[in-house]
Every structure is written in C-alpha cells, then in structure tokens.
Amino acid sequence: MAGDETVYKQSEWKKSKSRKPRKEHALWHVGYNKDRATEIPSGRLPDKNVKARKSLEHQNASVPRTLVLRKQVDPETAKYFSEIANLFEGAEVDSEERSVICGNALEETQGKELELATDYILSHTLQTLLEGCDVDHLCGFLQSCAKEFPFISMDRSGSHVAETAFRSLAVHLQDKETFSQIDETLTKICQVIAINPVNVMCSRYGSHVLRSLLCLCKGVAFDSSEEFHVTKSSTILAKRLNLRASQSGGNISPHLQQGFLDLLKFLVAEILKYSREDMETLKVDQYSSLVLQACFHDPLLRFLLFLQTALKLLAGEDQELLHVIPILLGCHEKDTVEGNFIEITDVQSIVALLKDTAYSHLMEVILEVAPEILYNEILTKVFRNSLFEISSQHCGSFVVQALVSYARSQGQMELIWEELGPKFKDLLGIGRSGVIASLIAASQRLHTHGHQCCQALAAAVCSGNESPSCIVPRILSLESYFCCHDKSNWIWAKDDKMHVLGCLILQTVFRYPNELIHQYVTSITSMEADHVLEAAKDPGGGRVIEAFLSSGASAKLKRKLIVK
Incomplete structure (x- = not known):
C-alpha cells in the first residue's frame, strides 16, 4: 500500500482452468519432490553446511522407496469420462439427475483416481463430478484415493481436484448428520500426509492444498479462507492503523463453520515432529553459501507460508501456541516454565533471522497470535534495547x-x-x-x-x-x-x-x-x-x-x- 510496505508473492499457482499440458515422467517416488531435487555440487558447501545437507539425505533415506506408477488412463475410461463431460456441456441436467450421474461416474474412478486427477483434460471432468455428487460419493472418492492423495496434491492438475474436493466437503459441514463421515475421511487423509508432510508442504502445488486442508479442519469458510493463507499488506496496514475493524487476538469466529479442532492440532503437531530436523536446513543462514540458499529458497517460502497459516488457525489455542512458537523460533527443546520460553542463547539467532524477508513475515504472524505471556517474553528478551537498530x-x-x-x-x-x-x-x-x-x-x-x-x-x-x-x-x-x-x-x-x-x-x-x-x-x-x-x-x-x-x-x- 505504501512505498515501504513489502509484499512477497504467495506463489505462481492460479485457479484458472486454462492449465497448459505438462510433460512429466510417469513415475512418482515416495519422499521425492521435484521442487527440492536441485543437485548441490559436491565440494562447494562449507563444512558447517554439511549437516544441513545430511538432514535432507537422512529424511529421504528414512522414507520407503516405493515406486508409484502413474499409468495413462485407458482408452475405454477416457471415452466414458469424455461422454460424461459432453453430457453436462450439451444438455440441461436437473440437480437430482446430476447428483446421480456424478455419483455413478465417481464409482467408476475407484482404483484410477491418481491417473484421472493428474490428467490434464479429464481432471476438469473429475472436478465437475466432485462438485455435483452427494457426500457419500465424495467421501468415498477421498477415502479410496487417500494413499495417493499426497501425489495428487503435488500435481499441477491434481491440486485443483484436491481443492475442489475440500470445497465440496466444506458445503456439507453445515449438515450435522454428515459430520462423523467427513471426520473419518479427513482423519484418513491427515494420517497419510503426516507420514511425510515436508514434501507436500514445500511443493509448489501441494502447499496450497495442505493449507486449505488446515482451513477445513478449523472450520473456516472457503470464501474467507484466503485471509488465513497470505493477507495483503494493505489489509494488514489498515488493521494495524485502526482503519479496519480489528480481530484482536486472532478472533476468527465470524468465519467459522463446524470444524475438527483436534484434527487440526494433530496435523500441525505431526508436521512439526517430522520437519523438526529440516527446520535448521530450511532456515536462511546469512553466512551460508549462495548455492544452498538458491536450492532452498522456493521450498523455504512455501514452508513458511504454511507455518503462517497454521499459526493464524491456532489463534486462541494458547497451550498449542506456547508449544509451537518456541519451536518455530528455533529455541532449544525443553520443558518450558512460565516466563522462560526463550533462553538468552537463542536471542542472537532469532534477531539474525529478522533480516530475512520470509522469516520476518513469519515473525509478524507470531507476534499477532502469541499468548500475552509469550509476547511479553519476546518483547523483553529479543527486542528490548535493540528496537531502533532492528527498525x-x-x-x-x-x-x-x-x-x-x-x-x-x-x-x-x-x-x-x-x-x-x-x-x-x-x-x-x-x-x-x-x-x-x-x-x-x-x-x-x-x-x-x-x-x-x-x-x-x-x-x-x-x-x-x-x-x-x-x-x-x-x-x-x-x-x-x-x-x-x-x-x-x-x-x-x-x-x-x-x-x-x-x-x-x-x-x-x-x-x-x-x-x-x-x-x-x-x-x-x-x-x-x-x-x-x-x-x-x-x-x-x-x-x-x-x-x-x-x-x-x-x-x-x-x-x-x-x-x-
């Protein structure tokens, strides 16, 4: 909004249906992420960065090397779904008949969800089916493809399919009778993602899907969920200058539907547990080699955008935040007592991170949602006597x-x-x-x-x-x-x-x-x-x-x- 207001791009992902065909290999590796596959030339990293590289190698080595073959959609299936698409485009279909057709068509996707969702043309048809089906077929589809859901989410076309499925689920949250069914479905998906969340979180496409999943678990209406992804700087400025009604303490109740708070807490906890070793790897070290910074810049940004969304959705959950925020600040793991979340030895590294664009945005969100006791400690231990220098x-x-x-x-x-x-x-x-x-x-x-x-x-x-x-x-x-x-x-x-x-x-x-x-x-x-x-x-x-x-x-x- 102003000359000294900095805006960083959320990503290049767009919701437009004019997606260009891509030429990619048909093999998917568990634990492999194209965005993080840049080779780091041997012999060019300083000794102090060897640990960071080994952290990634350790994580990838700990994940089963199962190969998932993304087959081409067979001609008969492709013809069937093309006919379904033509039916919806060429004739008026009433809502009841449309629901039946969508349900029947989704039954035909069983065992073929990955191929259909990642097909440039047929993924559009699959989105139409997920928008028009009843909750039984919607949950059935998601449970059937749960094991492949991370791969679908990290695909350019598949991410749109995953987002559409979540939007359709959000509509059904208003019906109390479907709550347990949706809870069971989301639990299954969260359990699969929690096995290896870092790859999805750092994926160009998967990061959006994962943040939408967090919003769905919180019960945030999708028409307002963008506020919990990346808020525009002009909106932030208006709020801070009292030019907009404030949502003090992260109060987001006006946007809430029925949600799954325990599932949200589980997913965030699991993500932090599995990504703890990569936290140091993904940090921007001001003295590290340019090679390392270049390799991890985009994954780092997506990683931090996810963390911002998670923090905003946990606003008001003080006990969770008192556990999560010290981890994000890089504090040593310990049993914290009241008034002692940050050790003096942690302060220097925290201040150094404030010079980085991505981490400064994360710190802004931390300050917004931090419980008062933690905010006070950050103020007195990290910022006091350095405010003008940091400013x-x-x-x-x-x-x-x-x-x-x-x-x-x-x-x-x-x-x-x-x-x-x-x-x-x-x-x-x-x-x-x-x-x-x-x-x-x-x-x-x-x-x-x-x-x-x-x-x-x-x-x-x-x-x-x-x-x-x-x-x-x-x-x-x-x-x-x-x-x-x-x-x-x-x-x-x-x-x-x-x-x-x-x-x-x-x-x-x-x-x-x-x-x-x-x-x-x-x-x-x-x-x-x-x-x-x-x-x-x-x-x-x-x-x-x-x-x-x-x-x-x-x-x-x-x-x-x-x-x-």
Whole structure:
C-alpha cells in the first residue's frame, strides 16, 4: 500500500482452468519432490553446511522407496469420462439427475483416481463430478484415493481436484448428520500426509492444498479462507492503523463453520515432529553459501507460508501456541516454565533471522497470535534495547511495526516508547514512517502516550523556531521533505506526490482528542488554497481532509478550510 510496505508473492499457482499440458515422467517416488531435487555440487558447501545437507539425505533415506506408477488412463475410461463431460456441456441436467450421474461416474474412478486427477483434460471432468455428487460419493472418492492423495496434491492438475474436493466437503459441514463421515475421511487423509508432510508442504502445488486442508479442519469458510493463507499488506496496514475493524487476538469466529479442532492440532503437531530436523536446513543462514540458499529458497517460502497459516488457525489455542512458537523460533527443546520460553542463547539467532524477508513475515504472524505471556517474553528478551537498530533494517522495520501493533498493555507500550519515542525524526529520515504510524495507532488503541506522540511527530518535521503551519504540508510530502538537503527552505511543489503513509499518519492524528492536536489544526487551516485543492484531489490527501472534518476541531475552523 505504501512505498515501504513489502509484499512477497504467495506463489505462481492460479485457479484458472486454462492449465497448459505438462510433460512429466510417469513415475512418482515416495519422499521425492521435484521442487527440492536441485543437485548441490559436491565440494562447494562449507563444512558447517554439511549437516544441513545430511538432514535432507537422512529424511529421504528414512522414507520407503516405493515406486508409484502413474499409468495413462485407458482408452475405454477416457471415452466414458469424455461422454460424461459432453453430457453436462450439451444438455440441461436437473440437480437430482446430476447428483446421480456424478455419483455413478465417481464409482467408476475407484482404483484410477491418481491417473484421472493428474490428467490434464479429464481432471476438469473429475472436478465437475466432485462438485455435483452427494457426500457419500465424495467421501468415498477421498477415502479410496487417500494413499495417493499426497501425489495428487503435488500435481499441477491434481491440486485443483484436491481443492475442489475440500470445497465440496466444506458445503456439507453445515449438515450435522454428515459430520462423523467427513471426520473419518479427513482423519484418513491427515494420517497419510503426516507420514511425510515436508514434501507436500514445500511443493509448489501441494502447499496450497495442505493449507486449505488446515482451513477445513478449523472450520473456516472457503470464501474467507484466503485471509488465513497470505493477507495483503494493505489489509494488514489498515488493521494495524485502526482503519479496519480489528480481530484482536486472532478472533476468527465470524468465519467459522463446524470444524475438527483436534484434527487440526494433530496435523500441525505431526508436521512439526517430522520437519523438526529440516527446520535448521530450511532456515536462511546469512553466512551460508549462495548455492544452498538458491536450492532452498522456493521450498523455504512455501514452508513458511504454511507455518503462517497454521499459526493464524491456532489463534486462541494458547497451550498449542506456547508449544509451537518456541519451536518455530528455533529455541532449544525443553520443558518450558512460565516466563522462560526463550533462553538468552537463542536471542542472537532469532534477531539474525529478522533480516530475512520470509522469516520476518513469519515473525509478524507470531507476534499477532502469541499468548500475552509469550509476547511479553519476546518483547523483553529479543527486542528490548535493540528496537531502533532492528527498525533501521528493511525487513526488521516490518517486524517492529507488528510488535507495536500487537502490544497488549500500556506497560508494554511504555517499554517500546522509551526506545522509539525519542527517535521519530531519525526514523522518518531513514524512511521508516511505518514504524511511526504503528506507534501513533497503538497509542490510540491503548489510550497512552497520545500527547507524546503528537509532540514528537510535530518536532520531527518542525523545529522550535519555525511556524507550526509547516507541519501538515511536510507530513503530506514526507519523502520530498526528507530528501531535500536544505529542509528549512523546502517548498511544496505543485507536482509533488503525496506520501501514502504520511497521509495515513495524519488521518490517525486527527482522531486524537482536540486538546492534543492544536498544532495540526492550525497547520491544516493555514494551508494555501491551492495546496488545499491539491490535497483534496489526491486520494490520500482527500482522506486527511475528511479526517480533519470529522475531528473535534471547532466548526469555525472547519468552515475556514471548506471555504479554501
């Protein structure tokens, strides 16, 4: 949404049906994942990375080397399903008849699910059948192909089939009579995936299927499940700046249907257990060879995206989170006691990870869902006395924004303010306006440090011997102002682009009580008419004017601006 907001791509996977045919080998290996099959040249890894490579070799060696032959669909079966597809396309079929046809056709898939689901053409027909059948045939199909479900999920066409099956199951969750049947079906699939989850989790296509499975187990409606995959940065920013109704503490109840919480906990626990050794392998070591980083970048990203989804879905399950989060932070395995989840020896490695884009996103989610006792320990042990240093880093600044936004108490805000309050000018000067915006929004939410925030922001853009009339124009044009070498002679040029976060900061400021914002009211009402017009024509500037007109300023001062 803003210049210093970073968005990373979820993946290249799309739901479009215009999928191109692929040329792939027909053999599938248990424990083999094409995305992670890049060879690491021997002799090019430093000694300290040998352990990481051996971790992968150990995992793959521990998985049975069963070969699964993905046969071509036989001509008779292909003809049958082509006729089914033509029937649905060429004639109107009522819903009752359609359900019967779909059920009968799915019975013909038994023993051939893998071939049909991974066939470029026939997979579309299979999706249509799964959308139109009753719950008995739907569960029957999934239970029949449960052993091959990981292979289906990791296939380009098969992943669409798996997602369609989950969407159809979600529809039937509203019927209490089908609950036990769906529970049995999902349990069988989860047990198969739990045998070797890392390959599915790091697969380009399987990672989406696995995250959707977690959402289904939680009972998250599929029309809102995208929120638990990867949330857009603009949505995150709006939430943190109080511009959107907050879902404090990860409360997602408005989206819930009946779910399978025990199954969700089981799957996450099993995934963490089997992937524990690979956690170190998948971490981005700032000093490792470029070869190792290149080999593991995409699997790492998918791995971390999955973890973000899992954490969001576990929000509110404090006991689970108190077990899971220390593992994700790389803390040594131990029996944690209250107030001692993170050892001092773990802190340095955690701080080092904040420099990486993928792990900084994971830490943001950790801070969002962490129980208060764990959040407090992360604040005092990891961030305290290093807040400005971390804020100065590109990725670290986003983590600090999250830390501030999810502060639970005035006491925690006091600790943060001690370090960042005197640094407003420095933060704005190095382009970390997002940290300032988060501080101001958090002070409003927690009803503390409001006066200090307003004073510090004004002092950052206006020296003591200058008129306060310059405050609002300079915040509206933050980038232009701070890039100017002679700031005392800075002039608002007509073609200057208004700074998105500067506009958001001012919107937040004008929500403070009137007695705290006299300088800002004086400044905006002192603007020249041409500048008021330019602000009104700009999307962000227009929002600032709206915020002022909705503030506690007097009607006389509001009319003064309106006349301009």
